[in-house]
Amino acid sequence: ILGGTMQDFGFALRQQYFHKCVMLLLQHDESFTKGIILNRPSAYTLDGWRVWFGGDVAEGGMFRGISEAKGEREILCVHALEGNEAAERLSMKIIKGVSYTSLEGAQALVADGHAQKSDFWVFVGYAGWAPKQLEREVGRDSWFLASADSGTLLKELLRQGTELPPPETGSVPGDGLATWEKLMERIGRGDEVERTRGELADR
Numbered sequence: 001i002l003g004g005t006m007q008d009f010g011f012a013l014r015q016q017y018f019h020k021c022v023m024l025l026l027q028h029d030e031s032f033t034k035g036i037i038l039n040r041p042s043a044y045t046l047d048g049w050r051v052w053f054g055g056d057v058a059e060g061g062m063f064r065g066i067s068e069a070k071g072e073r074e075i076l077c078v079h080a081l082e083g084n085e086a087a088e089r090l091s092m093k094i095i096k097g098v099s100y101t102s103l104e105g106a107q108a109l110v111a112d113g114h115a116q117k118s119d120f121w122v123f124v125g126y127a128g129w130a131p132k133q134l135e136r137e138v139g140r141d142s143w144f145l146a147s148a149d150s151g152t153l154l155k156e157l158l159r160q161g162t163e164l165p166p167p168e169t170g171s172v173p174g175d176g177l178a179t180w181e182k183l184m185e186r187i188g189r190g191d192e193v194e195r196t197r198g199e200l201a202d203r
Contacts (some may be wrong), residue, residue, distance in 0.1 A: 001023045001025065001035070001134075001136055001143040001144065001146065002020075002021075002022055002023070002143065002144040002145075002146055002180060002183055002184055002187070002189075003018050003019060003020045003021040003022070003023070003135075003137070003143060003144075003146055003180065004141045004142045004143050004144055005050070005088070005192060005196045006140070006141045012116065015056065017040055017055070017056065017143075018037075018127075019131065019193065019201050020176070020177050020180040020181075020196075020201075021035055021037045021038075021039060021040065021129060021176065021185055022037065022038045022039040022141040022156075022176070022179055022180055022201070023035040023038065023182065024035070024036055024038055024148060024153065025050075026076075026092075026094060026100070026126070028134070029156065030131055031131060032129070032130070033129040033131075033133070033134045034126055034127070034128050034129075035126065035127045035128075035129065036055060036076060036123045036125075036126050036127070037052070037053060037054055037055055037123060037127065037158075038052070038054075038153070038156065038157065038176075038178075038179070039145070039160065039176030039177075039180060040052060040053040040054075040157065040176050040177040041053075041160060041161075041164055041173040041174070041176070042063065042173060043167060043170065043171065043172055043173060044062060044063075044149075044167075045167045046075070046095075046122065047104065047107075047147075049103070049106075049117060049120070049122045050122065050161075050164070050167055051122050051123070051124050052121060052122065052123045052124070053123075053124065054074075054076060054123030054124055054125040054126045054127075054128065055125045055126040055127030055128070056125060057074075057123070057126050057127060057128045058070075058071075058072045058073055058074035058123055058125050059073060059074075059124050059125025059135060060072060060073025060124070060125070061073075062124050062125070063124075063125070065109040066155060069073075072123070073082060073124065074124070074125065074126060074128070075102065075103040075124050076100045076101075076102070076122075076123045077101050077102065077105065077106035077121070077122050077123075078094070078099070078100045078104055078120065078121045078123065078157070079091070079098075079100070079101070079106070079115070079119050079120050079121070079152060080097055080098055080112075080119075080150065081099070081109075081113075081115055081119060082097055082156050084109075084113040084114060084115070085140065086109055087099070087109055087114060087115060088103070088111065090102075090105035090106065090108065092111065094123075095148055095149070095150055096149075096150055096155065097150030097151075097154070098150045103174070104124070106120045119162065120148060121157050122175075136155075144184065144187060144189060146186070146187045147185075148184060152183075152186075156179055156182075160174075160177075160179065161184060162174075175202075177202060181193045181197070191196070
């Protein structure tokens with residue numbers, strides 16, 4: 001799902017990380033909806049792994065300027081290790097060709113020689129919705145639906161990853177708006193891209 005631009009309640013003011021975000025849904029059923037934000041890389045690292053901001057739930061204070069020891073933290077490591085028996089055993093499939101594991105799972109795969117650090121995109125935190133909440137938000141154009149395929153998803157993650165400054169430079173990564181614009185154009189929403197480019201919320 002792609003963050004919409006018509007929110008009356010002000011994502012851009014209160015939850016800036018949702019503004020023009022690209023969200024991959026991991027779970028959507030009668031009890032809960034869960035997703036991770038794909039286009040919010042950070043300058044943070046965990047044990048040498050670059051971290052993406054996955055969402056405002058279970059990020060353990062990492063992105064809020066408070067003690068990292070406070071609060072629950074959930075870390076998901078997305079990868080495309082198809083045909084890798086060890087990776088498949090430790091992972092949950094998202095879509096064909098794309099799965100995720102825990103940070104401990106990713107570390108074990110690297111330590112045992114089944115993968116390299118560069119095979120993973122590490123997301124801290126996630127976004128969550130109560131039952132029927134996301135449907136209501138989609139109904140008022142807070143989100144645009146887009147079908148996900150592994151080729152598009154992996155190409156975007158790879159592009160973002162290779163364009164980021166190395167963590168040790170301390171440089172702040174980009175805002176992810178270019179990824180949102182590219183995917184919006186692919187679903188025929190180029191007019192919305194042009195209409196909102198450079199608006200106050202973007203700045």
